Structures are given as C-alpha cells and as structure tokens.
Amino acid sequence: MSGRLSDAWLEELRSRTSLEEVVSEYVPLKQKGRRYWGCCPFHNEKTPSFSVDSENQLYYCFGCHKGGTAINFVMEVERMEFMDAVRHLAERAHMEVPERTQQQSGEAHSNREERERMYEANRLAARFFHSLLWTDEGAEALNYLYGRGLNDADIRRFGLGASPKGWDSLQKHLAKEGFDQAILEKAGLIVKKDGRGYDMFRGRVMFPIINA
Secondary structure, three states, rough: OOOOOOHHHHHHHHHOOHHHHHOOOOOOOOOEEEEEEEOOOOOOOOOOOOEEEEEEEEEOOOOOOEEOOOHHHHHHHHOOOOHHHHHHHHHHOOOOOOOOHHHHHHHHHHHHHHHHHHOOOOOOHHHHHHHHHHOHHHHHHHHHHHOOEEEEEEEEOOOOEOOOOOOHHHHHHHHOOOHHHHHHHHOEEEEEEOHHHHHOOOOOOOOOOOOO
C-alpha cells in the first residue's frame, strides 16, 4: 500500500489502541470516574497529576502540562520519532503501516514538526499563564478563583492561570523561547493587525483545554 498516512488510517489506529493499556505499561493507573490517574512519567511527583481520558483517548499532566494522543505518549516516553511510534502502536494493533514516497515523507515530517511547535507554544503559554497567577499581576484573577470556591491545590491540579493585560507580553515571552509570529498566529496565541502581533488573550482568567 502506498501514499501518506491518511487521517482515516490514523483514526483507525487510534480506535484500535487503548491508551490506558499503553500508559499502564509505564505508569500504574487508578480509575476515578471516566479518567485514570497516576504519577507522571515525565517528571518527579508524589501526588498523581497525570490523567488519561479513556473516552477521548487523550492524556494530560496537570503538573508539567504535557499531553496528547497515544502516539505522542510513545514518542515522549520512548524518545521515538513519529513514524517509529506509529509502527510500535500499529504492531500492537495488528495493522499494516502504509508505505510512503520520499517526497510525501518529507512533507509529512514538515507538517508534523509544525504541529509539534504549535503544541509546544501552547504548552509554554499555559505554563506562563499559570506562573503569572501567583504574582501581583495575577492577584485579581486568583481572588476570583478563590471566590469560585477553588483552592490552591485545585488551581495547580487543573493548570489554571491568568493572562497579562499587556498587548504583547506572551508574544515577547515566547519569542525568547524561539517562537516567531507565524507559528504563534497558527497556534491561536496571537492575532496580526497592520503587520503587528497582539496577544489573543489579555487580562483574563485562563482555563487550559486539554482535549483539543
């Protein structure tokens, strides 16, 4: 079989892969409701903050903010490239991996790198917003969350944060991490107007969406 890995093929691989079973090979999990919880394999912790959503087949760590699909998990935990992780999971699912031409492979690699950069930008943005919450600038947002009945443990567990009021505070922060305006715009973190970039989120409480 030739051609790139189609969305339909990847969706079939996803449907035939149990993320909780894959993760359980590395992390002991305990079920609580629709989620499974365990200590994160990507950083040291004593209180479990690593969550597996069995319904959507997604994982997320509320401590280090790493998350994604089964493919992302295998790439991270085994330090594999994308296609190696796909082959690993396909073997488990008894699926044959389609072959790809060199050009198609290069295009897929480029697209994958862009998606990974966008995901990393959002992960760092969530960390930036969470850190800001505990500063004087985030005091108003923090008091709002307290008023809603949340405590510090809740706030840390769910990675809540506050975006600064400055028009380019996040943009400047991520520029120091090597992210240009093009990737930040594609990631939905800034908007462009008259050739200038402006932070998409300013002066608000931030609730990270982990299953996007």
